[in-house]
Amino acid sequence: MSLEDAFADGPAFIPYLAAGDPGYESSLAYVEALERGGADIIELGLPFSEPVAEGPTIQNAVVRSLENGMTPPRFFEFVEDLDVSVPLVCMTYYNLIYRYGDDPGPRPFVEKAAAVGIEGFVVPDLPAEEADPLREACDEFGLDLVFIVAPTTRGERLDRIMEQVSGYVYVQARLGTTGAQTSVSDQTSSSLDRLGEYDVPKAVGFGISSGDHAERIVRSGADGIIVGSALVDIVATGYEHGDDAETVADRIETLARELDEGARAGASQRPPHPERT
Amino acid sequence: MSLEDAFADGPAFIPYLAAGDPGYESSLAYVEALERGGADIIELGLPFSEPVAEGPTIQNAVVRSLENGMTPPRFFEFVEDLDVSVPLVCMTYYNLIYRYGDDPGPRPFVEKAAAVGIEGFVVPDLPAEEADPLREACDEFGLDLVFIVAPTTRGERLDRIMEQVSGYVYVQARLGTTGAQTSVSDQTSSSLDRLGEYDVPKAVGFGISSGDHAERIVRSGADGIIVGSALVDIVATGYEHGDDAETVADRIETLARELDEGARAGASQRPPHPERT
Amino acid sequence: MSVDGTFGDYGGQYVPEALMPAIEELNDAYERYVLNNEGGFMDDFRERLRDFGGRPTPLQRAGRLSERYDCEVYLKREDLVHGGAHKLNNALGQVLLAKYMGKERIVAETGAGQHGTATAMACAHLDMPCEIYMGERDINRQRPNVFRMKLNGSEVNPVTVGRGTLKEAISETMRDWATNVEDTHYVIGSVVGPHPFPSMVRDFQSVISEEARTQVREQVGRLPDAVIACAGGGSNTMGAFAAFVPDDETRLYAVEAGGSTLEVDSEAGVAPNSASLTTGSEGILHGARTRLLQDDDGQIMESHSVSSGLDYAGVGPELAHLVDTGRATAVNVGDDEALTAFHRLSQLEGIIPALETAHAFGYLEQVAGPDATESADADLGELVVVNVSGRGDKDLESAIEETYERDIDIAPNMDEFTGGL
Amino acid sequence: MSVDGTFGDYGGQYVPEALMPAIEELNDAYERYVLNNEGGFMDDFRERLRDFGGRPTPLQRAGRLSERYDCEVYLKREDLVHGGAHKLNNALGQVLLAKYMGKERIVAETGAGQHGTATAMACAHLDMPCEIYMGERDINRQRPNVFRMKLNGSEVNPVTVGRGTLKEAISETMRDWATNVEDTHYVIGSVVGPHPFPSMVRDFQSVISEEARTQVREQVGRLPDAVIACAGGGSNTMGAFAAFVPDDETRLYAVEAGGSTLEVDSEAGVAPNSASLTTGSEGILHGARTRLLQDDDGQIMESHSVSSGLDYAGVGPELAHLVDTGRATAVNVGDDEALTAFHRLSQLEGIIPALETAHAFGYLEQVAGPDATESADADLGELVVVNVSGRGDKDLESAIEETYERDIDIAPNMDEFTGGL
């Protein structure tokens, strides 16, 4: 199933977790719980030591995962060990992609990612201007390259990104970094408006934390929702309290379901749009 | 008795103590002990808060005396209360002389000093260049003005000083500040040589601490010896140990006698000098 | 450099999309105000550098060093710039630019606190609100600098994630910028980060070599055989090199922190040095492609140096390019050598250098000192300019601690300071 | 001044005879080298001031102060001199002179440590052995400065007698000089002491006003209406005034430390201020006749000020004379006002001043600030030059302590610094 297909059957629910957080086995369980909760695509973070685009929640997840020995090779094993059927998007920073393999450049990483079944990438520190090499490798191995569009992205920049994007566009709901929030920002609606004319699914992320929240976002016109910090929070709390992995996985599944249902509810309330399938 | 007369009968022994060190009454007793020990002239220190020409021993004496309330008016009372018959020289710094009385200038201080029976002054921070006003007041009231000649004083400077000096000249035995030492410095002999031609008694001070020491100084040609720190040391030790004033006075008298006898012994070993009486 | 901000393979703009519009706006302002002096920006900047910053700084012949090294040693005295280091050249330029751009708020990161204090000073001078991010561990190590920033009216935000040092502070400042990008300018402290920062910071710092080049010709009548500067991010380095780059006969030495050893513990992700030019490899960090201390996977390593201002895993892309192309030479000086040089300069010339700066002098000793090995193949020539990037007042506590630990033999007896100042 | 070193009734040479030959020798050297530039001494001095010292220092328009005080405020930036204060101008001059005189050893006294560090720097630069006397209490209060002197290779001798402060250190240095007068020069730290020191130190410091006078004419096109400088011993004061003395239209303000109050406790021999020009009387101290804080008997009083560099019972004789004759005006600023001014300058201009210097700015606020009383009768005019005698890095600890104690309302929140740095 390709990434774009995941949007065919109503709004896509796209949860994020950092691979290996807090440990290898528990993390496998948590990611699998996402699928049970209704995930249409899963964004799987490969932790980088300098996660400049993340807020404190995901930053701490990255630290936990790294301390537990997560590396790019382990990440690929992790993907192989995962028992999920929805498409996986690898979210990581460019240096890890660039440094993988014997020669610098993104090709070896993409080749390996394709081999383990990854369908696409989100690379928060790789703007369209610098993306050509990765874009080429993705094309070669048939992977999608998702770009983030920020509330500040307009005009020419937007065109340039939309020319390169594939799979879906990650609509950043508000300025700042990742992290759970409770209100729908004005920035979200105006971003969706600006993106209206482009023919690619629009998934909104940054700060979605509840079913109600998801519902409102989709009602405003999003084709999907991306949820990270709210889910990572569950992992963090479970880790801090020493809860067992099964309990934590259940909580994750529960929130996932709430989010997924919220998104669906939002879609049903939406005025029909001829150009949207 | 004038200061110069004190040199008539053999070498003059000129001890120094700080008035009021450590207390008013005890200090009276110590000064009186100097006379019993054979003093020919007594240099009585009026403590100044910034005794720049003194070493640590006398500095500390100054601190003790000031803390006990010594002031210029008290000093004059002290002199009046003293029961000694040898001439007294007041040793102090110029600011105290300058500030005494209603009008700035040395005259009121000198007038008062004369009235209480002081015979002369030594003012360590008043070089000949600045001494005219004090010299005039001394002349008016018939007091002597003793100057210090340092090992570095030569040529014109020496002449200038010797024109102004009266009573005796205070030959500084070595460079530095006051303080007990044990050897006779080469600087002493060469200073005495330089002063040979001037017709005024030469008293050597700075660092004389024992009868033997006194003997050698006088043997080298001094007309008198000035001893301060070695005597002040006795006061300091007595004060620190809490010894009673009588005991301390006895010790002072004993050292004074040793010094006086040393000086006399030195004189008897001296080749007869026609120009010295 | 090319107009797109790449230096050979290095440079670029590897930043989150949210920042790109701001970076484009900045790039536009850089071209207008800095490169084309629109609105008289550069005149205004140079006047403030002179009156507020204390420029030009002297180029001083170091008599006793010249004797020791048997060549003419000249010192470019950036330690005399207001605030005590070259850092103000850049901070003042950027804060002024932000003002011209209509920004209303400044954020900055700082490690040792030098860039933070420089930024705080510039912001007070230009009446701009300022927030500075600083790792909690650095805050505890550099309390006087924290206090100075506060005195100048800046807020200092402790960064508690990770190890609480410069790396984390940079990430945190980027986050603030990403959140408040519309009214806020991020004053980066060295020739690092996405384009236009490396070029812009270099341009602001180039005043060092522009002055030095004129001064050395006036005072000695010729160009130097060598220019030596320490390199952390590389801003004093690029500043000291820039005007000399076209002078082929002048050799350029970038002295990195050799730390305790050049060996790297890749397993632990720790480099006991900050020698990214010497021991690092190509990668992408904090917005640019450059040379980095990284492990085999591309994770950034903890760097180490006795001088916190050199303690950074990356280096400016332009400097990396100059080294790769052979125009500049990367060398390094270890902690012990740097500390010894710190004491030597203090004693011989009456200039207490920053520990960063001391590395540059350590190199002079390494290749021209009495114990220089035969294999020290650098030929400094007869006329050497050393950039005194900053003064050491900020480093007194570290100097005490580290001198004891390392038992530096030329150090004065400091027994009374064992407990610190 | 007259050639004999008197200024009206002030000045003179009230020193022990043992020192007189050295003082005559110094006077001779002063006339030959300083006044007549023998052997190119003054050229050598000026070149070193430039290259080693960082001169000329800027005359900076202070934008935000100018706005606050509704007049043009210009700052003479002596805080940018190497070492952080005007003190080096004098120390370098004297150590160089000692070298020309063939002396082989330097002694100096220091209170706050600024003169000591300046002397230590000059001695390292000129390769002269140096011993510095410092009261034990001051040593404990100014540890960073003690450490800096040691780093520069000087010995620091603690003075334990009395209260262990500047007064005692001066006496002790005089004693050392009296003992070693033949090969040793005593570098006095201000325009005090016996002739030729007051004239000589003034001449070395006059570079401040010589530069400022030229700069203000170049930058503004006219002479200032007022020059303001703080006054301890008065060396930055005389330095800032000297070239303007013949300019009758320029008013000169010497700002003394008003301490906690101008009331004097004559009984206890304590003046809670250091305002010898305002509250003192004529007397003789440390070699000169001048205005002093003394009790009715002529005993010198303990002075007090929040800034240790102003904490001295005397003042330079020439400055006392300028005030007596009406050419200069003595005013004073208390501890609280000075501390407030310290914070204000830091916040408004990005310059953290020495606490001494802050007094000069306190005066500006006193007479031109928003709360200036009607009775503030000083008319500063429209163009004011303030001498920024030094930077405040040395005062950070005191600033913390004193700001808390006095609860200065414009101070930043410094809770995290209650325990000191």
Ligand SMILES: Cc1ncc(COP(=O)(O)O)c(C=O)c1O
């Ligand atoms: C005095 C000094 N020199 C050098 C550096 C290193 O920075 P850069 O390499 O950017 O000049 C610093 C950084 O804080 C510094 O304070």
Ligand SMILES: Cc1ncc(COP(=O)(O)O)c(C=O)c1O
């Ligand atoms: C910065 C500064 N200003 C002023 C003074 C006061 O000295 P003077 O009155 O001699 O300039 C000092 C003395 O240490 C000082 O350090």
